[in-house]
Structures are given as structure tokens and as C-alpha cells.
Amino acid sequence: MNGYVEAGYLAVLGVLGGYSALLLGRSKKLKKVLLPVQGKKAQDESRPTE
Amino acid sequence: MWRDALLMAGKDLRIEFRSKVTLNQILPFAFVTLIVFAFALDTSPGTLQKVAPGLFWLAVLFSSIFSVDRAVAIETNDNAGDGLAVYGVDSGGIFLGKVTSVFVQLFLLEAVLLVGVVILYGPAIDGWPLVLLSAFFATVGISAAGVMYSQLASGSRAKQTLLPLLLIPVTSPVLLAATKSWQDAFSSTASLGDPWLRLLIVFSVVYLALGAVFYGSILEA
Amino acid sequence: MESKRYKWTRRAIGIVSLLLVAATVIFGLWITPPDVVQGQLVRLIYVHPPVAWVAYLAYGITSIASTLYLWKRTRNMKWDLLAASSAEVGVIFTALTLVTGSIWGRPAWGVWWTWDARLTTTALLFVLYLGYLALRRVPATSHQRAVRSAIAGLIAFVDVPIVHQSVVWWRTLHQGATVLNPSLSPKIHGEMAMTLLLGFISFTFVYAWMLMHRYQIAGFEQKILDIELDQILEERLHEPGMESMQVELSPDVEQIDRHSKV
Numbered sequence A: 001m002n003g004y005v006e007a008g009y010l011a012v013l014g015v016l017g018g019y020s021a022l023l024l025g026r027s028k029k030l031k032k033v034l035l036p037v038q039g040k041k042a043q044d045e046s047r048p049t050e
Numbered sequence B: 001m002w003r004d005a006l007l008m009a010g011k012d013l014r015i016e017f018r019s020k021v022t023l024n025q026i027l028p029f030a031f032v033t034l035i036v037f038a039f040a041l042d043t044s045p046g047t048l049q050k051v052a053p054g055l056f057w058l059a060v061l062f063s064s065i066f067s068v069d070r071a072v073a074i075e076t077n078d079n080a081g082d083g084l085a086v087y088g089v090d091s092g093g094i095f096l097g098k099v100t101s102v103f104v105q106l107f108l109l110e111a112v113l114l115v116g117v118v119i120l121y122g123p124a125i126d127g128w129p130l131v132l133l134s135a136f137f138a139t140v141g142i143s144a145a146g147v148m149y150s151q152l153a154s155g156s157r158a159k160q161t162l163l164p165l166l167l168i169p170v171t172s173p174v175l176l177a178a179t180k181s182w183q184d185a186f187s188s189t190a191s192l193g194d195p196w197l198r199l200l201i202v203f204s205v206v207y208l209a210l211g212a213v214f215y216g217s218i219l220e221a
Numbered sequence C: 001m002e003s004k005r006y007k008w009t010r011r012a013i014g015i016v017s018l019l020l021v022a023a024t025v026i027f028g029l030w031i032t033p034p035d036v037v038q039g040q041l042v043r044l045i046y047v048h049p050p051v052a053w054v055a056y057l058a059y060g061i062t063s064i065a066s067t068l069y070l071w072k073r074t075r076n077m078k079w080d081l082l083a084a085s086s087a088e089v090g091v092i093f094t095a096l097t098l099v100t101g102s103i104w105g106r107p108a109w110g111v112w113w114t115w116d117a118r119l120t121t122t123a124l125l126f127v128l129y130l131g132y133l134a135l136r137r138v139p140a141t142s143h144q145r146a147v148r149s150a151i152a153g154l155i156a157f158v159d160v161p162i163v164h165q166s167v168v169w170w171r172t173l174h175q176g177a178t179v180l181n182p183s184l185s186p187k188i189h190g191e192m193a194m195t196l197l198l199g200f201i202s203f204t205f206v207y208a209w210m211l212m213h214r215y216q217i218a219g220f221e222q223k224i225l226d227i228e229l230d231q232i233l234e235e236r237l238h239e240p241g242m243e244s245m246q247v248e249l250s251p252d253v254e255q256i257d258r259h260s261k262v
Helices: A004-046 B002-019 B021-040 B047-086 B091-121 B128-153 B159-186 B195-220 C004-031 C040-046 C048-070 C077-109 C117-136 C142-172 C191-238 C251-259
Strands: none
Touching: A004 C004, A004 C040, A004 C077, A004 C191, B002 B021, B002 B047, B002 B091, B021 B047, B021 B091, B047 B091, B047 B128, B047 B159, B091 B128, B091 B195, B128 B159, B128 B195, B128 C142, B159 B195, B159 C117, B159 C142, B195 C142, C004 C040, C004 C191, C040 C048, C040 C077, C040 C191, C048 C077, C048 C117, C048 C142, C048 C191, C077 C117, C077 C142, C077 C191, C117 C142
16 A cells, blocks of 8 residues: 555554553553452351361 | 632642642743744744644643643641641632642743744734633633642552543644644634634533533542 | 443444444445545544544543532442443543544645644543543542542543534634535535444444443452552551552552542
């Protein structure tokens, strides 16, 4: 085509793709942090009843 | 509320009168910007006259950042603001008082600065009523938006860098409108029906109203 | 930690938006014909206006959520997190609006940037919401941060029409608006209109997916913060001499802890 069109589409797809990847990575990392903490909390709460 | 506003304005102006920060620091700063603007541009005849209104308002806008920062810092330093809350001073009154005090300081600064602009850049001023009225409303707008944003950004260590980032885009219509209406006033097309003057009035009214409504919530939070 | 329904809705929206974006790209780049006046350049029309629309939509949602937080009857931390999430996604789309506008402007007008009213307003909008996001990073208690940023978000939104009006006057009092130049405005019909509509729908879906994801992340962060604060409080209460903490504190949390007047 003419270079500009490709650049425009690339910019949109690249930035949106990059941001999505960032979001996915961040939520994965946070889930990892949150899971053991919550699991521990659940254990602590369940212990007295055992 | 009005009585509280007057008391606050009086108190802040008295503090300023004793500390003389505006006189000794902010005013010289504004003057330096006027001089370096000329370095950045060109002193060839015509150039500076043409851009004089824009440079003037840019200098005012930059100086206003220091003024509003100080106006709020008086209260946040040593938690003096908590004392005001204890005494039951109306938050709308605090806001209007701060705006009045900043307005008075900026308006005086503008008066001195205008003399500087006339001497240094040499523009011819025709429409004095338009010059005064647009300066009045532009300063009200800058003071109102400035006090509110300064309070929003207060308590942060990054305040010095955060405040300009927040304030300059918001007050950009004031810069634009004040510059344009002064350009009209400096040329012979001055009339009080100037659309830019109307924009300045709208801006100042909107920000005074926003501040009166929200300032309390910012203080409480 | 995350309801199944939320998760599946998000996934479905994600898959749909992927397919829609792919379709938009295929239609935009290959299936639609080049324009009579603009040639290949018209293909940017399928992404630029949709991206700009999403930016405005995002800021609209930020303002609604901010209002809902400020209004005491509907006050809920969720609105604050939603406002923040939408603003961040909005900033991304505003940046893309500027980039695609600039890329279109270069061949169409011969310059990367022109002081066109819409372009200038968008640039200021970008900075306004960057400021909003910067304000959110200021250490404060959750409520403090929520109130401050909600007010800042509302002020920014109120400012937009004023900024726009001033910039429109600034430009039109001196020269005609370049964008509205009739010789440049493309005649859109048939296939092209369909593709443009497809663009609007697909980027709106992308926005929805990003918002859901970002919102969830905000929720996680809030939860982690709460848990850490709880832990600090508990440790201080039970073991006054103990310095070592089990959870490694992020600097933000330390600051917040110090700042909060609890």
C-alpha cells in the first residue's frame, strides 16, 4: 500500500496487543501472590474447627 | 461562609504581607521569565509586541503555580488545616478565602508585570476596559482552579512536579482566552463583547462553583 | 476470588473482540476498495475514528464512576477502581488516536502535526488524564485517593468542552478547520460504511475486555493491600519487638502505612 496505512495498523495492533499482554501478565502475577495468602488465611480459619 | 472567606483571605494576606514571598520571590521570577522569553524569541521590532500578551499570561500562569502552592501549604504545614476544621470554619469559606488571597496577590503581580511588558516589549494598549476585565476573570479562573488542584495534590511528596502537570492543561483555555482577548485589546478591535472574555467568565464561574462544592470533600478525605 | 460468571464473560468478550479486530483488519486492509480521492489512505479511517470514540467512551465511564463514588448513597470502592481502570485504558486509546491521526495527517496534510481543533483538544485530553493517573499514584488512604481522583476526574471532564471550545475558536477565527475540508472528507458508503461500523464495534469490544481485566487487577491490588495492612497491624499488636515481616512490603504500602492517620 503506501507505508502510512501499514504503520497506522501496526501501531494500533502493536499498542493494543502490548497492553493486553501487560494486563495478562500483571493479573497472572497478582493471582500468584494472592492465592497462597488466601489459602493460608483459609487454613488458619479452618484450623480451630479441626 | 462569606465571613469565613473574608477572615481566611485576611489571614493569608497578612501572612504574605509579613513573609513577602510573592514580592521577593515570585515577582522576580515572573520578571526573569519576561527577559528570557525575549532571548528565546527575537528582539526585532514587531515580534515582541505581537507575542507580548501570550508571554505575559504564560509568565502569570507559571507564577500562579507557586502562589497556589503556597496558599495551600500554609494550611497543610504543621496541620494548621486541622485546626480550622476543629473551629468549624466553613470549607466553602476556606476555598473562597484562599482564592481571594491568591487573586489579590496575582492581580498585583500582573499590574507590576504589565508595566514590565510595556517597557520591555513595547506594545500599544488601546482597549483598557477589555484589558482589565479579562485580566480580572482570567485571574479568578486561575486562582480558583489552582487552589483546588493544589489542595488535591497536597500531602504528596511529588507535589512540586504533580501540580504543574495537573494545573497547566486545565488552565490552558484561560491562557488561550486571556491571550486572545488581550491581543484584541492591544489592537484596535477591542470591544467588551469579545467572545474570549465570555469564555473567561464561564471558566471562572465554573471553577468557583466546582471549588465551593468539592473543596469540603477534598479537605475531609 | 473471581466469580465464574465474570471470568467466562471476560473470556467470551476477549475471543469475540479478537475475531472482530481480525475481521476489521482484513476488511480494512484488503477487502474494501481504495477511495477515489484518498486512495489507500482511506483505510486508516477504519481504525482512527473508532479508537477516538473508545477514548471518549472510556473518559465518560470514568466520570460516571467518579460521580457514583462521590455521591454518598452509591459510594463504593468498586466505582473508584472502575474509574481508574477506565481512565488507564482511555489514556492508551487517546495515545493511539494521536498516533493514528498523526500518521494520517502526514500524507494527507503534509505534516505530522497540525493545530487542528480536534487534534489539539485530544492532546490536552491526553495530558489531563495522564495527570489524573499521576494523582492516583500519590500515596494516601484508599478513601482519600478515591475522593481526590474522583474530583480530579470530574474536573477534567468538565474542562473538556471548555478546552474544545477555546481551541475551536482559536483555530476557526483565523483559518478554516482542515478536517472539515470537503475535498478531503471521503464519501463513505456500502462496504466502507460496513467496515467502519465493524471497526467501531470491534474496538468497543476490545475496550470492554481491557476494562474487565484492568478492573480485576485493580481489585487484586486492593485486596493485597488490605491483607498486607491487616498483617502489619496484627504483627504490631501481637509482637511489639518484631521487625521482620513475612510479606515483603512494597514501598507504596510502607508509605501509605506511614501516611494514614488511622
